[in-house]
Amino acid sequence: MNQLTFDRMYRASCEKDPEFEGLFWMGVKTTGIFCRPTCTARKPLPENVEFFTDSRSAITRGYRACKICKPLELPSQTPAYIERLLEELRASPSLRLRDGDLRERGIEPATLRRWFLKHHGMTFHAFARMQRINTAFRKLQQQSTVTDSAMSAGFDSLSGFGDRFRDVFGVAPSSARAARVLHLQRIETPLGTMIACASEDGLCLVEFSDRKALETELLTLARKLNATIIQAENPHLSLLAEELRSYFAGTLRAFTVPLERTGTDFQHAVWDALVSIPYGTTRSYAEQAVIVGRPSAVRAVANANGMNKIAIVIPCHRVIGADGKLTGYAGGVWRKQHLLQLERDALQANTSNSYTSE
Ligand SMILES: [Zn+2]
Structure with missing residues (x-):
C-alpha cells in the first residue's frame, strides 16, 4: 500500500477506489459532513477537505x-456470516469469542481479522471489546455497580475494564454514573469553522476549529465537568448558531445564549469585565485590570483573558495593547482584526441608516 499522503487520499476519493475503504475518511469543511472514500456524492475541491485515518477523529472534529x-x-458488502456474527454480539455483548469459537462457526480467524482491520480499523477482538465497553457504560448510567458492569460486559479483571473504559470515555467507570453529557457541534462562520460544546445548562466552549490546543481543551472541559462529549443537537447550540449568523451579518450586538462557564472566581470577574466592553469599542489590558479592581495585575488579567473558551460571545477580541496594537488572539490576530472591523462597520452602517431615516 502506498503511503497515505493527502494527494493519494484525495485521488483515491475522486476515483472512489474501494481498496481504500476503511483506511481513511474525508471531512468536507464546507458542509460539515464526512464520507467514505467510495462515496458517490460530488467530490469537493481539495482545499475544502481534510482526511482522517479513523472515523472517531472525524467525529471529534465535529463532522x-x-x-x-x-x-x-458497515459497507453494504458485509458478508452474511459477519452480519450473523455481529447480530450474535448485539444480542449478548458479554460473549467472548476466541479463535476456536470462530472456527466452530466456520469462520477463519485470520480472514475475519483482515476484514475488520480494513472496514473498522481494528481487529474483530478490539471491535467486540468496544461493544462490551459501550454496553458497560450504558449499564453504569443505569445505576449498576462497577463490578456488575464489568462482569456482565465480559471483563475478567476490574483494572482491565477501568483502563479500557478510561481510554474510550475519558472518565473512570466509577464516575460514569454521575457523568454528564456535553453536546458538540460544528458551526460554519465567515471566518472559518467553529467547534461549540454545550451542556443542558448552557454553552461551555466555542472556538475556531484550527486552534492548536482545541483537543486538549475539550478533554480538560470534559474532565472538569465530569462529562462525556458526544456529537448531538442541543438547543443552546442551535441558538448560538443563529446568533452567530446575526452577529456576522452585523445585526446582533449582544448574545443571549446561556453560558456554563468553568474557571476561577478571578477568571469569572475578568470575563464579566469583557462582556461589559461595548460592542464596536476596545479596551486595554490595563483598563481591564482597573475595572476588575486589580490595577497592578495586568498580566494576570491578560492571562485570564487568554483562558476564555467562549470566543466572540465573551468578546476577548475587544481587548488590545495599550499602544493600540492588536496583540495576541487564540483564533489568530487576523480574525481579531476582522471581528473589530465588522463591529465598527456595523455601528457605522447603523449611524448612516438612522440619518437617512430621519
Ligand atoms: Zn458520503
Whole structure:
C-alpha cells in the first residue's frame, strides 16, 4: 500500500477506489459532513477537505456522517456470516469469542481479522471489546455497580475494564454514573469553522476549529465537568448558531445564549469585565485590570483573558495593547482584526441608516 499522503487520499476519493475503504475518511469543511472514500456524492475541491485515518477523529472534529455513504455503518458488502456474527454480539455483548469459537462457526480467524482491520480499523477482538465497553457504560448510567458492569460486559479483571473504559470515555467507570453529557457541534462562520460544546445548562466552549490546543481543551472541559462529549443537537447550540449568523451579518450586538462557564472566581470577574466592553469599542489590558479592581495585575488579567473558551460571545477580541496594537488572539490576530472591523462597520452602517431615516 502506498503511503497515505493527502494527494493519494484525495485521488483515491475522486476515483472512489474501494481498496481504500476503511483506511481513511474525508471531512468536507464546507458542509460539515464526512464520507467514505467510495462515496458517490460530488467530490469537493481539495482545499475544502481534510482526511482522517479513523472515523472517531472525524467525529471529534465535529463532522456528521454522510447520509449517502453512511460512513459509520458497515459497507453494504458485509458478508452474511459477519452480519450473523455481529447480530450474535448485539444480542449478548458479554460473549467472548476466541479463535476456536470462530472456527466452530466456520469462520477463519485470520480472514475475519483482515476484514475488520480494513472496514473498522481494528481487529474483530478490539471491535467486540468496544461493544462490551459501550454496553458497560450504558449499564453504569443505569445505576449498576462497577463490578456488575464489568462482569456482565465480559471483563475478567476490574483494572482491565477501568483502563479500557478510561481510554474510550475519558472518565473512570466509577464516575460514569454521575457523568454528564456535553453536546458538540460544528458551526460554519465567515471566518472559518467553529467547534461549540454545550451542556443542558448552557454553552461551555466555542472556538475556531484550527486552534492548536482545541483537543486538549475539550478533554480538560470534559474532565472538569465530569462529562462525556458526544456529537448531538442541543438547543443552546442551535441558538448560538443563529446568533452567530446575526452577529456576522452585523445585526446582533449582544448574545443571549446561556453560558456554563468553568474557571476561577478571578477568571469569572475578568470575563464579566469583557462582556461589559461595548460592542464596536476596545479596551486595554490595563483598563481591564482597573475595572476588575486589580490595577497592578495586568498580566494576570491578560492571562485570564487568554483562558476564555467562549470566543466572540465573551468578546476577548475587544481587548488590545495599550499602544493600540492588536496583540495576541487564540483564533489568530487576523480574525481579531476582522471581528473589530465588522463591529465598527456595523455601528457605522447603523449611524448612516438612522440619518437617512430621519
Ligand atoms: Zn458520503
